[in-house]
Amino acid sequence: MLDFDTAQARLAAAGGHPSITETCALNQASGRVLAQTLFATLDLPPADNSAMDGYAIRHADYAPGKRFPVQQRCYAGVKPEALQPGNTIRLFTGSVIPHGADTVVMQEDGDETDNAFDIRQAPAKGAHIRLRGEDIQSGEQLFAKGTLLGAAEIALLASQGYAEVHTYARLKVGILTTGDELVSPGQPRGEEHIYNSNGAMLAALVENMGARAVHVLHALDTEDALQSAFETLLRDCDLVLTVGGVSVGEKDLVKPAIEQFGGTLDLWRVCMKPGKPVALAHVADKPIVCLPGNPVSAFAVFTVLVTPLLRSMQGRAQIMPPPQYGTLVTKKHFNDSREEFLRVRAESTPQGLMQLTPYPQQGSGIISSLSWASGLARIPANTPVTQGAAVPYYDLRHWLA
Known part of the structure; x- marks a missing residue:
């Protein structure tokens, strides 16, 4: 039998790197993979700003009992005046620090009366100021090509003014279940039948990984049905997953069907439980992975053997999650x-x-x-x-x- 690690490595290398890219609006980029390395366009924060609701002062002006006349009330989004010596400017969270100020006193640490501010305790110089560029500096690399975008990555890109990004086209996956014993959920079922759970399960697994399950087909155990299904899948998909029908029984017809399209099926007996029978073929450089028919086995094989291949074909930089x-x-x-x-x-x-x-x-x-x-x-x-x-x-x- 083929040892598990060898099977995993062979499958991970069985697909090509994506070549088709497209421009994607940032608010639709979740689950997409970057096709370019992106850099910061500006410092973040772009200017020194207040981390609190409070009062901006020049620390050197502070003395116990001194009152600070309120020169201006500056809300976030308003450009502040330059701070005059001995004065204070009322700020709110996110307000730009006025020129000449170097400290923010929290509103809780003082009292404002008659348009002047009394400080109850000595402030620390530089307190409660977010410094320009303390998070990100202009020109710094944000994300490398091959990064999977999620909410956190999208937040940082939005903060840099990116409205759209170049990503790889979503991988198109076709799913084929086989077997005369299977009927679709919702359809009448005889005692000799079972409901087909593999098709819906694999489609959900594929979609959850950011790929598209463009076809979920079922074929009866006949040459014509299988040939028709493969024609559709190979025409429209980048990767094909089949379930069942690759053993040596009289109705295991997937192997000859693939051979009709010029493919050669490499059937493995992988040293794993569940999920021993796995097969790999290529038709026109498109990988076909044949999974065992039992749903639990198909789930396990997809999880630990197929997902590295899928990530690689998506263009992701990381194809194996850390152990x-x-x-x-x-x-x-x-x-x-x-x-x-x-x-x-x-x-x-x-x-x-x-x-x-x-x-x-x-x-x-x-x-x-x-x-x-x-x-x-x-x-x-x-x-x-x-x-x-x-x-x-x-x-x-x-x-x-």
């Missing part, structure tokens, strides 16, 4: 010839340690475990693992984003 570790909380003993990926829920102890509790039923048909779990714990092959063992943890919040 995490936790300790198992279980009465069971694990020692399998394949690496196991347990559905677990992570919780932190008061000491800040991560504990991983496996779902009671780890069978590959237990779909309820997917919504319960916060991630996957990786149990090494041919290694006894018991209570308290430290194991790698694949947090779904990171691996499926």
